[in-house]
Amino acid sequence: MADTITGLYRLFYDGILSRLPEARAVALGQAMLRALPLDRLGAFRLEDPRLSASLGGVPLANPLIFAAMYYDVRILRRLMGLGFGAVTAKTITRHPRPGHPEPNLARVRTPAGPGLVNCNGFQNPGVERFRREITGLPHRVPLIVSVAGETAEDYLALTEALAPLGDLVEFNISSPNTTLVYAWSRRPAELTALLKAAGATSPKPLIVKLSPDFADVNEAEIIPAALEAGVRIVNYGNTRRIEDRRLSQGTGGLSGPEIFPATLANLRRTRARFGDALEIIATGGVDAPDKAVALLREGATAVGCFTGFITRGPMLARRLLEGVRAARSR
Numbered sequence: 487m488a489d490t491i492t493g494l495y496r497l498f499y500d501g502i503l504s505r506l507p508e509a510r511a512v513a514l515g516q517a518m519l520r521a522l523p524l525d526r527l528g529a530f531r532l533e534d535p536r537l538s539a540s541l542g543g544v545p546l547a548n549p550l551i552f553a554a555m556y557y558d559v560r561i562l563r564r565l566m567g568l569g570f571g572a573v574t575a576k577t578i579t580r581h582p583r584p585g586h587p588e589p590n591l592a593r594v595r596t597p598a599g600p601g602l603v604n605c606n607g608f609q610n611p612g613v614e615r616f617r618r619e620i621t622g623l624p625h626r627v628p629l630i631v632s633v634a635g636e637t638a639e640d641y642l643a644l645t646e647a648l649a650p651l652g653d654l655v656e657f658n659i660s661s662p663n664t665t666l667v668y669a670w671s672r673r674p675a676e677l678t679a680l681l682k683a684a685g686a687t688s689p690k691p692l693i694v695k696l697s698p699d700f701a702d703v704n705e706a707e708i709i710p711a712a713l714e715a716g717v718r719i720v721n722y723g724n725t726r727r728i729e730d731r732r733l734s735q736g737t738g739g740l741s742g743p744e745i746f747p748a749t750l751a752n753l754r755r756t757r758a759r760f761g762d763a764l765e766i767i768a769t770g771g772v773d774a775p776d777k778a779v780a781l782l783r784e785g786a787t788a789v790g791c792f793t794g795f796i797t798r799g800p801m802l803a804r805r806l807l808e809g810v811r812a813a814r815s816r
């Protein structure tokens with residue numbers, strides 16, 4: 487069954503999704519995710535107590551996390567049944583944002599395999615509507631809510647509004663597509679003050695999502711500040727900023743296997759420097775079991791992924807977990 491679904495998805499991806507203009511492929515992919523009750527099929531999940539993990543004290547059935555990308559509650563509900571140990575909702579801002587104009591997503595063929603470059607620009611319905619929509623969403627697996635803003639007050643207000651509806655709260659300070667968020671890594675002193683205020687008030691564990699473009703400042707200033715503020719989880723990380731003239735902004739964030747070596751290197755350095763004081767979600771470029779295995783071996787608390795879900799299909803979590811389980815029993 488698992489092989490059949492993987493084969494069918496490959497035909498669908500190679501034959502249709504990868505040939506349509508990106509915007510139409512996204513619309514079709516999301517429509518199918520909403521329409522098909524894939525979450526009701528056991529074939530997508532691998533349930534085994536040996537895979538269990540925990541993040542900020544929240545128990546996870548396994549260490550795979552669906553990274554921030556979707557806010558549509560119907561899609562979040564489906565994703566919660568597709569084998570991930572936790573699901574992250576797309577970053578939400580205080581007010582609705584239309585995002586950057588199209589083209590805001592392009593496929594990239596890299597030597598490492600297929601990836602994406604996006605300048606989505608936080609297209610989202612704003613906190614009020616999102617809050618209404620996810621109220622009542624059953625947490626079949628833990629839900630991580632993701633927030634971003636221009637000021638410390640934005641983050642605190644968003645945390646107050648959304649923390650009660652999530653199991654953990656992720657502070658996105660790292661999306662390269664809007665200066666408002668990306669600029670936080672250039673203002674570490676202000677960020678430190680924000681993390682201290684948030685760490686003291688958030689009722690749920692906080693995660694700081696880091697940019698792979700600011701390794702020095704992350705490790706010299708941001709992570710120490712997070713730890714001092716009592717924030718013990720980092721997600722390392724977001725997309726890598728690159729130029730791409732096909733996009734409306736001329737630049738965007740690269741995701742997919744090309745960024746995997748940096749994900750591994752960032753994890754290794756961070757684990758060596760901060761030891762067990764820190765929980766690390768390693769995100770970026772995971773599209774095959776050996777990559778998830780390598781990150782967990784190097785001390786990742788959990789592994790995040792998104793682009794691999796598009797390029798490899800909805801069997802991704804199960805495939806990765808089969809690899810993790812096999813590697814652990816060797």
Ligand SMILES: Cc1cc2nc3c(=O)[nH]c(=O)nc-3n(C[C@H](O)[C@H](O)[C@H](O)COP(=O)(O)O)c2cc1C
Nearest residue numbers: 553554577604658723724741742770771791792793
């Ligand atoms: C189209 C698109 C939209 C994304 N939106 C968000 C977002 O709203 N918030 C966020 O923190 N990361 C966002 N990301 C980044 C992913 O969550 C993830 O960190 C990144 O893609 C690297 O992982 P991957 O190589 O497995 O995709 C987005 C990525 C893509 C491709």
